[in-house]
Amino acid sequence: MEDNPRFFDLVGQVRAMRRLKPDPVPHDLLMKVLDAGVQAPSGMNTQPWSFLVLQETEAKQWFADRYKTAIESRFGTGKPNNDDDSSTARQFRAVRYQMNHMQDFPVLLIVCGLRDWPFRVPKAERVGLAPANYGAIYPCVQNILLACRAVGLGAALTTMHQVFEEELMERFQIPSEYGVVVTMPIGYPMGQFGSVRRRPAESSTHFDFWGNRPPKS
Ligand SMILES: Cc1cc2nc3c(=O)[nH]c(=O)nc-3n(C[C@H](O)[C@H](O)[C@H](O)COP(=O)(O)O)c2cc1C
Numbered sequence: 001m002e003d004n005p006r007f008f009d010l011v012g013q014v015r016a017m018r019r020l021k022p023d024p025v026p027h028d029l030l031m032k033v034l035d036a037g038v039q040a041p042s043g044m045n046t047q048p049w050s051f052l053v054l055q056e057t058e059a060k061q062w063f064a065d066r067y068k069t070a071i072e073s074r075f076g077t078g079k080p081n082n083d084d085d086s087s088t089a090r091q092f093r094a095v096r097y098q099m100n101h102m103q104d105f106p107v108l109l110i111v112c113g114l115r116d117w118p119f120r121v122p123k124a125e126r127v128g129l130a131p132a133n134y135g136a137i138y139p140c141v142q143n144i145l146l147a148c149r150a151v152g153l154g155a156a157l158t159t160m161h162q163v164f165e166e167e168l169m170e171r172f173q174i175p176s177e178y179g180v181v182v183t184m185p186i187g188y189p190m191g192q193f194g195s196v197r198r199r200p201a202e203s204s205t206h207f208d209f210w211g212n213r214p215p216k217s
Contacts, residue, residue: 013193014145017154018098020105020187029151030107030186036147037111042136048114049140052172055107062171063161063183064102070163071099087197098156098185105185109144110161110168112178113137132179141182154189157182 034051042048054060079096080089102108113132141157148155161168161183168180202214 010146010149012195014142014149015194015196016094016156017189017191017193018094018156018185019190020101020154020185021190022104022106023188024106025153025186025188029153033144033147033151033153033186034109036150037140037144040136040139040143042133042139046114046133046136048116048133048136050112050114050178052110052112052174053107054110054172057103059172060105060108061103063108063168064099066164066167067102067158067160067183068099070160071095073163074160098158102185105187107186109155109184109186110172110174110180111137111141111144111182111184112174113181115177115179129176129179132181134181137181141184144184148186149193152188153186154193155184155186157184159183 030053037051038047038049040049054063080086080092113134113136115130116133117126117130145155145157159182161180165180168174169176169178174180205214206212207214
């Protein structure tokens, strides 16, 4: 079978896009992206995802206010120096931009997962709420990120909502059988997609026993 070279280009260009235009995302395009999300695998094909799409100004502002408080309570209000061009400083500036403009982005996608105990937790220890089914939700989220890239939308995976998850669930009437796994601003990007920077798979791969490096080709 032939390789699909466009897939291999695309998968290396799914960067966290944190600067987005306020222009609306057409409904059909959003649904196309979510339909790509639900092609993901899940244990016993239970498909434990549900999406909550925030588009109304008041709802987005509510989320943005709490998101900002959550970031500042964890990372403070300091900013990197303007002349600091390190990747950490650039990422921090992008995170701050995202935080300050969250309410202006056209779509805030809340990805929820049905709660489910991992197999390793014995029945007797299953007390209180199970964690959301992270294992199934992340493939769905990655499909959404890939689909966004394929149709020219920018998106970024965020998890800071964990700081105010209970309040978030109450505000939007998310039933307690679900947990919120990821919140993802989606919109048309202000900048270029560019390529991700990752270590080559070879540096993280062992053959037959840990520490045995791949044969040199
Ligand atoms: C589990 C997980 C949690 C993440 N949480 C956040 C987050 O809260 N805020 C954010 O801006 N990015 C978040 N990211 C995105 C990463 O910061 C980003 O993928 C990484 O820094 C690499 O950057 P790149 O994708 O632009 O190459 C998260 C990614 C993962 C997989």
